Amino acid sequence: AGILAMSPDGTRLVYAANRQLYVRSMAEMDARPIPGTNLDVFAPFFSPDGQWIGFFSSQDLTLKKIALAGGAALTLCKMEVGVAFGGASWDGGQIVFAVPTKGIMRVSSDGGVPEVIAGVDATSTAFGPQLIEDGRAVLFTVTKEPGVDRWDKADIVIQQVGSTERNVMVHGGSDGRYLPTGHLVYALGASILAVPFDP
Secondary structure, three states: OOOOOOOOOOOEEEEEOEEEEEEEEEOOOOOEEEOOOOEEEEEEEEEOOOEEEEEEEOOOOOOEEEOOOOOEEEEEEEOOOOOOOOOOOEEEEEEEEEEEEEEEEEEEOOOOOEEEEEEEOOEEEEEEEEEEOOEEEEEEEOOOOOOOHHHHHHHEEEOOOOOOOOEEEOOOOOEEEEEEOEEEEEEEEOOEEEEEEEO
């Protein structure tokens, strides 16, 4: 689900190591630990304003956020025992995250009860969601393939929130992200590819 995240303005990098989060300014060589994140964490992601970091704590199976300026980690929602975590992104007041065997979930950035906005069946696995179209649709990866190369055989799809219909944008790739330049970037093997994209 990823161990690092770049701030929206490109000035800071946050990564998970030694069971906690570290932040490094791109203008400096050294990283510093983020107090309050020694919670067996992974999958960090930034708020749109770059002032908060969201992350998953496997210590207590929660999705949390913490201010980069300091303070306590705040719990957003609790996960079920045995449920995996497949990445997250933050858009406005909404956070979307993947529970690989259930689909894409949404919770308020203030916390609450998460809701499924794009479910998957028992044969599929979901990963890496991003809200697009002002939160009206979600871009994510889904695969039915087994094995270590399953993500290279995956589909990058768009689904309107509240709909069950999906449109495949890319067949054969994963972890798609829509950029403001009008491109969809995604991973395939050891490469990152980009295609023009109009949502």
